[in-house]
Amino acid sequence: MRLPVSVRRRYERLSSLPEGFLAFGDAICSFNPAYGQGMTVAAAEAVVLRDCLLKGSSQDLAQRFFAGAAKLIDVPWDIAVGADLRYPEVEGPRSAKVGFLNGYVARVHQAAVSYPAAGGVFLAVANLMAPPTRLFSPGILSRVLWSAVPTWPSARHRRASAA
Ligand SMILES: Cc1cc2nc3c(=O)[nH]c(=O)nc-3n(C[C@H](O)[C@H](O)[C@H](O)COP(=O)(O)OP(=O)(O)OC[C@H]3O[C@@H](n4cnc5c(N)ncnc54)[C@H](O)[C@@H]3O)c2cc1C
Structure with a gap:
């Protein structure tokens, strides 16, 4: 499917972020498309972003959003990457x-x-x-x-x- 790896970028671990910068969807995490999760996760991230916009200030918006998105991504990441690691030829920590x-x-x-x-x-x-x-x-x-x-x-x- 032209995506040789699943990639997760841990923006929530950065101590400082460029002002006005927000990554979203596959730019935070792209999964093996075989599991059909990317659009669902992007839509759920939109809900996280909406809730972040409704609560708190815009100053720490990115930190709050990335923290919320990370929690959301944990489950599909474990499902997709865990399932790929069943195959001996797949590289990654088991x-x-x-x-x-x-x-x-x-x-x-x-x-x-x-x-x-x-x-x-x-x-x-x-x-x-x-x-x-x-x-x-x-x-x-x-x-x-x-x-x-x-x-x-x-x-x-x-x-x-x-x-
Ligand atoms: C083969 C395949 C099958 C999939 N099947 C499923 C599925 O069944 N279910 C599911 O939930 N997910 C599926 N996915 C995953 C899903 O498509 C992605 O997770 C989702 O599209 C991510 O949305 P996004 O907005 O982050 O990125 P994208 O949908 O990739 O949107 C990014 C957009 O930015 C544009 N762009 C890129 N660079 C620039 C630039 N420099 N300037 C301006 N524009 C730019 C691109 O042209 C693109 O339109 C599949 C993915 C693949 C590859």
């Missing part, structure tokens, strides 16, 4: 959190085979319509744990194996 989440999401996919609601929640989270905590709601968590339990061979299967 934290314990990335490993845990990718393992958990793989189990959610497995659980969705027999429990379609798990698939629905996964799609809602991936499409930024629900917070990632929904993946850990009791209903999904119990199905994920259940799907991890090894299934014992049925009596018929045992007989067939013995034969």
Whole structure:
């Protein structure tokens, strides 16, 4: 898709910014387009900017906006970059959190085979319509744990194996 990397620029970490300067959308963070998040994030940033304009002064507008945008970007960034890091050829640091989440999401996919609601929640989270905590709601968590339990061979299967 002509975008070889996901890029996140941490404007919120700058101690001083040029006056009247604001970055937005892909200029703050561009994701692998495969996950279809960029327009949603840009639209959500517009809401953050609106709220910043309604509250506080224009003096620290950029700092407040970048801080709000950073919080917003954390989730889609973790989803997109974490999912890309499943592939061994993708370069980037693989934290314990990335490993845990990718393992958990793989189990959610497995659980969705027999429990379609798990698939629905996964799609809602991936499409930024629900917070990632929904993946850990009791209903999904119990199905994920259940799907991890090894299934014992049925009596018929045992007989067939013995034969
Ligand atoms: C192949 C592909 C598929 C995608 N699919 C999805 C999807 O399904 N869902 C989704 O949510 N997101 C998707 N995205 C991401 C989405 O397109 C971007 O995140 C979104 O367009 C970012 O908006 P933006 O305004 O920041 O940048 P852009 O939409 O890139 O707008 C920047 C504009 O600035 C102009 N420009 C650049 N330089 C200058 C200059 N020097 N002077 C004047 N103008 C300039 C450009 O011509 C452009 O019109 C996809 C991206 C790609 C590449």
